[in-house]
Amino acid sequence: MPALVLLGAQWGDEGKGKATDLLGGSVDYVVRYQGGNNAGHTVVVGDQKYALHLLPSGILSPGCTPVIGNGVVVDPSVLFSELSGLNERGVDTSKLLISGNAHIITPYNVTVDKVTERFLGKRKIGTTGRGIGPTYADKINRMGIRVQDLYDESILTQKVEAALDVKNQMLTKFYNRRAIATDQVVGELLGYAEKLRPYVADTVLVLNQALEQDKVVLFEGGQGTLLDIDHGTYPFVTSSNPTAGGACTGAGVGPTKISRVIGILKAYTTRVGAGPFPTELFDEDGEALRRIGGERGVTTGRDRRCGWFDAVIARYATRVNGLTDFFLTKLDVLTGWEQIPVCVAYEIDGKRVEELPYSQTDFHHAKPVYEMLPGWSEDITGAKSFSDLPKNAQAYVKALEEMSGAPISAIGVGPGRDETIQINSFL
Ligand code: GDP
Ligand code: IMO
Ligand code: MG
Secondary structure: OOEEEEEEOOOOOOOHHHHHHHHHOOOOEEEEOOOOOOOOEEEEEOOEEEEEOOOOHHHHOOOOEEEEOOOOEEOHHHHHHHHHHHHHOOOOOOOOEEEOOOEEOOHHHHHHHHHHHHHHHHHOOOOOOOOHHHHHHHHHOOOOOEHHHHHOHHHHHHHHHHHHHHHHHHHHHHOOOOOOOHHHHHHHHHHHHHHHHHHEEOHHHHHHHHHHOOOOEEEEOOOOHHHOOOOOOOOOOOOOOOOOHHHHHHHOOOHHHEEEEEEEEEOOEEEOOOOOOOOEOOOHHHHHHHHHHOOEOOOOOOEOEEEOEEHHHHHHHHHHHOOOEEEEEOHHHHOOOOEEEEEEEEEEOOEEEOOOOOOHHHHHHOEEEEEEEEOOOOOOOOOOOHHHOOHHHHHHHHHHHHHHOOOEEEEEOOOEOOOEEEOOOOO
16 A cells, blocks of 8 residues: 545635544554644644644554655744654654755745735735745745755855845845845754754655555644645645645655545634635624634644635645545534535636636635535434434435535544544545
């Protein structure tokens, strides 16, 4: 059994952490391939709750090697505080591997993220303020600092100097901020070098050798399909590729190795930050989804915007990721509604549209066309098999599956590891 990709099918926060953790016990490696500590992945094990940002959720499974791939951006201060937080709770983190080619989120990248957002005012993206966009921009501009640069002081100094030459002009002349000193940044980064060294590895080689030995590798996406820089609701996106192809570039593994692509899909929809969201609710139903679903950001603590399930988006996620399966999460949150609206198409300028429009303008004008599905009132949190679900909950799942274009192979009925109905095995 070779490689699996597990990714968000909507705008993030679908429950990827829980799904990854669930598989963690049966896989050998869990790999983050993009994003950074903009992610917030919640894992609930018994009465313990963990919030992971940069680390792969597999870190909580003792037999599993967690890997931070070359496509990830790493803030070393966040990395060490997350590691020590887990160590204090008795989690062994010594197996972690970090690619030497991963880019570092420097303090000036965080500053640039924050000042840019402030400057944009009402036009802001609503980023997490963690320096993600500016770090990827430096990478693409060939001005980035990589993990391996921490082991050559002369190269590191030259690179930081080059990056700051440009940024200090902008910070002082345009944003009216103080300049950032090269030696201060270099000193801080060098301070991490020896602590990082035991984790740094040629992760491309490690993962490909593992696959040759028939080990199971799981790629854990951050964010979600609609936040993808290429396939999402640009410009209201993150600056990386959470979609399935990102796993290949972000970890150095060929597409022929990937056998399964699992889309994590919430039974309704949420979004954090700015940007279009056709099924967003501004009424008491939206409030109720937020309250019952506990829809508050794990990273920034912002309330998540909430809305009904959008099948147009789910179909799109199936297509751009080549999904083989869905893991439908948070079905339990929908208990208690007499009828549940599901968006089956959009109306754009008076016309019915079945697929996600490629034009940003059209998507901004998209109005949801709803079909009403009958709800259920029975508590489903204890359900262990599909047949334990009330008939209407079964019909809701089947309808979503039909509309979304890939089989629903697992259903989440609560945040805990065991609050899952497994229909088809992922392995
Ligand atoms: P991620 O970013 O995709 O890992 O998702 P988050 O952790 O940001 O948000 C998902 C939230 O839903 C977390 O609080 C999870 O504990 C919770 N969760 C996951 N699956 C389920 C489920 O099936 N039912 C309920 N009620 N909560 C769930
Ligand atoms: P997980 O992995 C939800 C959103 C931000 C903002 C946009 C760009 O927990 O699903 P960035 O800081 O990445 O430049 O912000 O992307 N965003 C997320 N929304 N879940 C996430 O991660 C997110 N990571 C970034 O809110 O709209
Ligand atoms: Mg999250």
